[in-house]
Amino acid sequence: MRELSHLPFLSFFLLLFALLPFLPLGIWGAFLLDVGFFIQLFTAMALSWDLVARTGQLSLAHGAFFGLGAYGAGLLAPHVGTLPALVFGAFVAGAGALLLGSVTLRLHGLYFAIASLAFSEVLRTLALKLAFTGGPIGLPVPPPFGGVWPLAAYYLSFGVLLLATALSHWAEWSPFRLAQAATRQSEAVARVLGVRVVRVKLWSLLLGSLVAGLSGGVYGMKTLFLSPYDAFSLGRAVEALVIPIFGGLYSTLGPLVGGVVLVGLEQALRLWIKEGYLVVYGAILILVILFLPRGLVGLLGRRRG
Amino acid sequence: MGKALEVIGLSKRFLGLQALKEVSLHLEEGEILAVIGPNGAGKSTLLNLLSGLIKPDQGRILLLGRDISHLPPETRTHLGLGRAFQIVQPFPELSVRENLLVGALFGKPGLKRKEAEAWVAEVLDLTGLAPRAEALAGELTLLEDKRLELARALATRPKVLLLDEVMAGLRPKEAEEAVALVRRIRDSGVSVLFIEHLMPVVRALADRVVVLDHGEVIAEGTYEKVAQEERVREAYLGRRA
Structure with missing residues (x-):
């Protein structure tokens, strides 16, 4: 199933999210809207992680990009308004990515992972110690657009998901995919074949970090409060990598399906099993990874490189 | 006819090992050149230096008259240098x-x-x-x-193609086909430098042969000529007692 025609799938998911606030869900409406918000945001994170992973860079810095975006947007939002603040947050995350990327150019796989982990830890410490971030007390963030529109945060997260899906789709169905796949499978061979490996890695990291930064910015506008432990959490990076592995790596559909199922599952389990829902969550995760090494979309057909 | 590739005084040292010592050689345009030598003679090091995967300590590499010694591998490829690896890496x-x-x-x-x-x-x-x-x-x-x-x-779309033992492991019939293929590639206007262990292949394919031993060029010429040289025989068979 080489040309897995996944556009109908993608469109279906996106349409569902776009219309969710208008579905007659009764008393479940508010809860499902919250679930939908987090599904969209963490799926966008997962797509942005996958975009970077396609070059063989295993990023543990996505929590840091998320945090940079969250703090960047949160600090600026009271002064310049919602959208400029979000763009600024994304640029801060992008600047962080370029800094990390330019010092880790020669690193690959696990070595890059360690460097990106260190990067993430350093930034959290900075957020704790610097004065203008509010330190350990945290940072209050105003709701988007002055709070006049209750669905604002939801649709902002929908926008981020839309952007992440579009980027990932472009990267998957353009020559960029071959450059990424070649870089991942052997940098030396890729270079000898003319692939500008450094550029491919930097661009991937930059694009991924912009989406992660936007996600962080929107997250702050939903929770209305940021703390270094929450915004720069390593758990965020882990979640961003678990979803693509669960759904299917190196594709757009994989993280999308993975995000909907996994984040949805987490929220549902949290509701049904008050005590120890994480045990069930973990067990399901392990089973899928054991029996579906190519993730949920592995059930659909052959993988493209 | 111009020079497709020119190597001038190329040296490379790995810790204590002098892998290449002031190697100079050239490849004419439209030529098929074989680089042979016993194991450890520095053939693969030469190819890695040419394609830019490692950097030389000394010396220069000219591709179609242009100095590429300090260019990264991808730029060399963009300028017309192609390479096939010995260990296939699809x-x-x-x-x-x-x-x-x-x-x-x-x-x-x-x-x-x-x-x-x-x-x-x-x-x-x-x-x-x-x-x-x-x-x-x-x-x-x-x-x-x-x-x-x-x-x-x-x-x-290389103008100069580097082949690293692409015939190794092939049966004689298959090697024959490969030899014909490389000839066709040359006839389409590509200059070829190849490393090979199989002497029948070298004999059939090479216009000219360069022999490396212990990182130095010890002989150069047609297959018939270098095969007669005492130093080449010693390098391959050991010194006569």
């Missing part, structure tokens, strides 16, 4: 066609996608890989792997 998760597309699309920047695809189709035909175009590279036989390695280098 991208296993990509199809054969996609493997070639990597070379075609990125080997010459600015090439349109349509043009790259058309060129890949040509290379698939030329190398006999067309029936396997949609197979994953990870599923190929050794012979097909070898062809893919050569085809992928060809996909970058």
Whole structure:
């Protein structure tokens, strides 16, 4: 199933999210809207992680990009308004990515992972110690657009998901995919074949970090409060990598399906099993990874490189 | 006729080992040159220096008259230097066609996608890989792997092609086909420098032979000429008692 025609799938998911606030869900409406918000945001994170992973860079810095975006947007939002603040947050995350990327150019796989982990830890410490971030007390963030529109945060997260899906789709169905796949499978061979490996890695990291930064910015506008432990959490990076592995790596559909199922599952389990829902969550995760090494979309057909 | 490739005083040292010592050689345009020598003579080091995967301690490399000594591998490829590896390294998760597309699309920047695809189709035909175009590279036989390695280098549209023991492991009949293929590639205007252990292949293919031993050029000339030289025989067979 080489040309897995996944556009109908993608469109279906996106349409569902776009219309969710208008579905007659009764008393479940508010809860499902919250679930939908987090599904969209963490799926966008997962797509942005996958975009970077396609070059063989295993990023543990996505929590840091998320945090940079969250703090960047949160600090600026009271002064310049919602959208400029979000763009600024994304640029801060992008600047962080370029800094990390330019010092880790020669690193690959696990070595890059360690460097990106260190990067993430350093930034959290900075957020704790610097004065203008509010330190350990945290940072209050105003709701988007002055709070006049209750669905604002939801649709902002929908926008981020839309952007992440579009980027990932472009990267998957353009020559960029071959450059990424070649870089991942052997940098030396890729270079000898003319692939500008450094550029491919930097661009991937930059694009991924912009989406992660936007996600962080929107997250702050939903929770209305940021703390270094929450915004720069390593758990965020882990979640961003678990979803693509669960759904299917190196594709757009994989993280999308993975995000909907996994984040949805987490929220549902949290509701049904008050005590120890994480045990069930973990067990399901392990089973899928054991029996579906190519993730949920592995059930659909052959993988493209 | 100009020089396709010129190597001037190239040296490389790995810790205590002098892998190459002031090696100078050249490849004429349209020529097929063999570089031979016993194991450890520095042949692979030479190829890695030429394609830019390692940096020389001294010396210069000219590609079609242009100094490429300090350029990264991808830029050398863009300027017309192609290379096939000894240990075949296909991208296993990509199809054969996609493997070639990597070379075609990125080997010459600015090439349109349509043009790259058309060129890949040509290379698939030329190398006999067309029936396997949609197979994953990870599923190929050794012979097909070898062809893919050569085809992928060809996909970058090289003016100078470096081949690292691409015949190793082939049966005599298969090697014969490969020799014919390399000739066709040369006839299409590509200069070829190849490393080879199989002497029948060297004899059949090479216009000229350079012999390396302990990182130095010890002989140069036609196959018949170098095969007669005492130093070459000693290098391969050991000194007579």
